[in-house]
Amino acid sequence: MPARILDGKQTAREIRGELAARVAVVRDRLGRPPGLVAVLVGDDPASALYVKNKEKAATGAGFSGEVLRLPGTTSEAELLGVVDRLNEEERVDGILVQLPLPKQIDSDRVIDRIRPEKDVDGFHPENVGLLAIGRPRFASCTPLGVVELLRRHGVETRGKRAVVLGRSNIVGKPMALLLLRKGAVGDATVTVCHSASEGLPEIVGEADLLVAAVGRPEFVKGSWIKPGAVVVDVGIHRRPDGSLCGDVAFDEAAEVASWISPVPGGVGPMTIAMLLANTVASAERRGGWTAEG
Numbered sequence: 001m002p003a004r005i006l007d008g009k010q011t012a013r014e015i016r017g018e019l020a021a022r023v024a025v026v027r028d029r030l031g032r033p034p035g036l037v038a039v040l041v042g043d044d045p046a047s048a049l050y051v052k053n054k055e056k057a058a059t060g061a062g063f064s065g066e067v068l069r070l071p072g073t074t075s076e077a078e079l080l081g082v083v084d085r086l087n088e089e090e091r092v093d094g095i096l097v098q099l100p101l102p103k104q105i106d107s108d109r110v111i112d113r114i115r116p117e118k119d120v121d122g123f124h125p126e127n128v129g130l131l132a133i134g135r136p137r138f139a140s141c142t143p144l145g146v147v148e149l150l151r152r153h154g155v156e157t158r159g160k161r162a163v164v165l166g167r168s169n170i171v172g173k174p175m176a177l178l179l180l181r182k183g184a185v186g187d188a189t190v191t192v193c194h195s196a197s198e199g200l201p202e203i204v205g206e207a208d209l210l211v212a213a214v215g216r217p218e219f220v221k222g223s224w225i226k227p228g229a230v231v232v233d234v235g236i237h238r239r240p241d242g243s244l245c246g247d248v249a250f251d252e253a254a255e256v257a258s259w260i261s262p263v264p265g266g267v268g269p270m271t272i273a274m275l276l277a278n279t280v281a282s283a284e285r286r287g288g289w290t291a292e293g
């Protein structure tokens, strides 16, 4: 039987709907909507599309959403100046600097400069550290979206063998930390591997849950996957014909897996939904309350 689909598009729509009540409370108590500012440097077409989608999602959810578009020649000092200004602006609850940045800018220095309380991407070392010690403030939106996608489809990971293929700071490492946490989507036995790992097909073949975030189109073959495994594809690549694919050879994998996330329509929309959720949580925290009370 072909795998069932982990539908990120529909799930993200549900989450955005659920956020409306919290947005209304923010407006009521703070006298303004949650504020998100995205900074885009340069004209990379994929980044421009993602930022446009974030702006649309933010304004559609009743936020004040703004994009600062800076030329590709912007210096690191200029970008740091923009971050400093946004750090101080009262109406701004969340700041994100779209990655990747042009080569003259050190992205670590930029991420380090964002106030951790406004770092709704969850990339700042303080937020990564809090996640690592089990006291999360903001977790990185893509891995958080994977967890939420699994949770809302009733996929349990407790005691299961999870393999995270990819070791990036924004996906692979926080993904492993989230799956290690105590809780319904958590409590997994986690292996992190990467493109230089020896015996990848065998390691992947052990996985009850595979999260593929290796950044190579259709790298994971159907023959690698354990029958009945849950497969989450974080990759996104444009083929020469303009169509999109992920890190997993979808048609082959869907013959073997029990659940699989598509590309497009899987993890991508969840990333944006989690950005909105983190921004509402930031506004609440800055106002002195949490969604729980």
Ligand SMILES: Nc1nc2c(c(=O)[nH]1)N[C@@H](CN(C=O)c1ccc(C(=O)N[C@@H](CCC(=O)O)C(=O)O)cc1)CN2
Pocket: 049, 050, 051, 053, 096, 097, 098, 099, 100, 121, 141, 142, 236, 244, 263, 264, 265, 266, 267, 268, 269, 270, 271, 272
């Ligand atoms: N500051 C950040 N930079 C980057 C992040 C991030 O979380 N924060 N992640 C990625 C890109 N990304 C978000 O910015 C992202 C990628 C893809 C999607 C998405 O919804 N994709 C759609 C397809 C869109 C298309 O037609 O191309 C899908 O998968 O259905 C959302 C966000 C790197 N940079």
